[in-house]
Amino acid sequence: MNATELAPFKDLIRTRCGLLLEGVGEEPLVIAIRKRMAETGATSATGYFAKMAGHEDEFQEFVTLLTINETYFFREPDQLSLLMDRLIPRLLADETGRLPIRILSAGCSTGEEPYSIAIALLEKYGDAATRMVQIVGGDIDHHALAKARAGRYTAFSFRSLAPELRQRYFHPSGRDGMVIDDRVKAMVSFHHLNLLAEHFPPPLSDLDVVFFRNVSIYFDEATRKAIQQTFERSMTERGHLVIGSAETLANDLGVFRLVQDDGAFYFRRGQPEPPPRPVVHSFPTPVAMAPRPPLPTVAAPPPTVVPPRPGLKLDEIRALIRDKRFDRIDLLLGARNRLPPADPALLALEGYARMLARDFAAAAELGKRALAADEWSVDALVLLGLAAKWQGAAADAIGWFKKVLYVRRECWPAHYYLADLHRSAGAAEAAQRCYRAALQYLAEQPDPDGGLVLPLGLPVSEVRFLCERHTGAIQSARR
Numbered sequence: 001m002n003a004t005e006l007a008p009f010k011d012l013i014r015t016r017c018g019l020l021l022e023g024v025g026e027e028p029l030v031i032a033i034r035k036r037m038a039e040t041g042a043t044s045a046t047g048y049f050a051k052m053a054g055h056e057d058e059f060q061e062f063v064t065l066l067t068i069n070e071t072y073f074f075r076e077p078d079q080l081s082l083l084m085d086r087l088i089p090r091l092l093a094d095e096t097g098r099l100p101i102r103i104l105s106a107g108c109s110t111g112e113e114p115y116s117i118a119i120a121l122l123e124k125y126g127d128a129a130t131r132m133v134q135i136v137g138g139d140i141d142h143h144a145l146a147k148a149r150a151g152r153y154t155a156f157s158f159r160s161l162a163p164e165l166r167q168r169y170f171h172p173s174g175r176d177g178m179v180i181d182d183r184v185k186a187m188v189s190f191h192h193l194n195l196l197a198e199h200f201p202p203p204l205s206d207l208d209v210v211f212f213r214n215v216s217i218y219f220d221e222a223t224r225k226a227i228q229q230t231f232e233r234s235m236t237e238r239g240h241l242v243i244g245s246a247e248t249l250a251n252d253l254g255v256f257r258l259v260q261d262d263g264a265f266y267f268r269r270g271q272p273e274p275p276p277r278p279v280v281h282s283f284p285t286p287v288a289m290a291p292r293p294p295l296p297t298v299a300a301p302p303p304t305v306v307p308p309r310p311g312l313k314l315d316e317i318r319a320l321i322r323d324k325r326f327d328r329i330d331l332l333l334g335a336r337n338r339l340p341p342a343d344p345a346l347l348a349l350e351g352y353a354r355m356l357a358r359d360f361a362a363a364a365e366l367g368k369r370a371l372a373a374d375e376w377s378v379d380a381l382v383l384l385g386l387a388a389k390w391q392g393a394a395a396d397a398i399g400w401f402k403k404v405l406y407v408r409r410e411c412w413p414a415h416y417y418l419a420d421l422h423r424s425a426g427a428a429e430a431a432q433r434c435y436r437a438a439l440q441y442l443a444e445q446p447d448p449d450g451g452l453v454l455p456l457g458l459p460v461s462e463v464r465f466l467c468e469r470h471t472g473a474i475q476s477a478r479r
């Protein structure tokens with residue numbers, strides 16, 4: 001099938017459902033066209049296009065072949081904890097608010113996400129949860145919705161669910177399946193939803209919380225913004241938007257206000273806040289920094305191994321950062337990290353924790369101190385790049401990430417961040433080169449932390465998908 005035949009399919013799917021089918025998306029498109037041509041008896045792609053574009057049922061059938069339905073129970077459990085431990089208690093305490101609290105899982109696929117919310121609520125509030133909260137799931141894929149309504153799952157969906165919860169809320173069904181308990185099923189209703197529609201159907205209105213996770217990666221920025229505006233119109237005044245953690249930054253588009261709540265990020269209705277004020281530290285002012293010797297321009301750096309300070313284990317601090325236990329990190333590092341000898345890895349880790357807590361000035365300061373202690377510290381350079389990127393200083397961020405690559409060529413996160421910065425600046429060719437390098441080094445070392453001490457924890461398969469998608473989009477824009 002040639003590009004001219006595929007073009008009208010791509011345009012129609014992008015305009016009506018937002019899905020981008022360039023690059024790696026082309027293969028499933030071709031497979032879908034061939035499949036539906038065979039099943040409907042169409043003899044040419046052009047003939048099938050006319051049939052599909054003019055008949056809603058056929059259009060819906062075609063779309064189900066293009067959606068990616070990957071999901072499982074208790075995916076990204078930190079965000080379920082955010083809902084249970086902060087958002088719901090606050091909504092319950094809100095005197096102006098009404099009950100039940102209404103939650104939408106937007107792009108719910110086969111139902112694991114909304115059912116996980118229902119299970120977490122039953123665990124916390126028992127039967128009272130059924131009166132306190134209403135959960136609705138919406139998806140464009142009606143086959144996925146049928147599976148969600150049936151509530152029957154196999155082992156693949158349970159990969160992240162605690163065995164005791166599986167026992168409590170599922171019953172064996174058939175040879176290899178489990179069906180969800182009626183109590184959970186009764187808490188969730190499913191509805192057909194096209195996120196690109198200007199207004200959502202009435203059962204999907206008056207929302208207090210929207211879970212929109214692992215869906216926005218398939219849309220371009222203008223589409224993501226339009227969808228957020230529809231979420232806003234469908235929400236109550238106290239609306240909250242929870243987006244997958246890897247997608248949150250790309251969704252800070254000025255429609256909702258980005259909130260950081262003890263290390264967790266989500267959005268609230270209302271305009272974005274001005275940049276955060278510098279935070280007053282509880283620890284002593286850093287000692288004066290030694291001027292940093294310039295980076296040499298030729299020879300490759302010797303590997304520097306700095307032993308961690310006795311009593312402070314790097315892995316322990318990394319685990320605390322992953323769990324967002326900032327209070328504990330302060331206690332462990334804080335003033336102790338100001339004592340000589342300066343340990344670049346610990347300084348960078350503390351800086352990274354500061355950055356996650358959105359204290360960018362402190363993060364940059366600690367990054368510079370780490371660099372003063374070890375001018376080859378890749379962690380310090382990545383930290384400085386990230387702190388600059390988060391503060392919108394794109395040119396500085398590019399400078400830091402380039403230095404990272406000078407010191408460690410195979411650091412794939414640096415290639416990836418650089419690619420995004422170049423793409424935002426409209427430097428398509430540079431972006432494409434960097435996405436390709438990220439893919440190459442990622443294949444060699446698929447470590448979510450990119451081999452760094454900083455626990456970046458990047459979602460490897462999503463990064464790979466985004467690199468391929470952007471490379472494909474840049475390629476076809478050039479044709």
Ligand SMILES: C[S@@+](CC[C@H](N)C(=O)[O-])C[C@H]1O[C@@H](n2cnc3c(N)ncnc32)[C@H](O)[C@@H]1O
Binds near residue numbers: 075
């Ligand atoms: C990868 S799944 C995400 C499932 C779940 N939210 C999670 O995080 O596990 C993405 C879902 O988005 C749905 N989707 C894609 N485009 C959509 C659109 N325009 N309107 C509604 N749903 C859409 C797909 O059908 C698919 O089921």
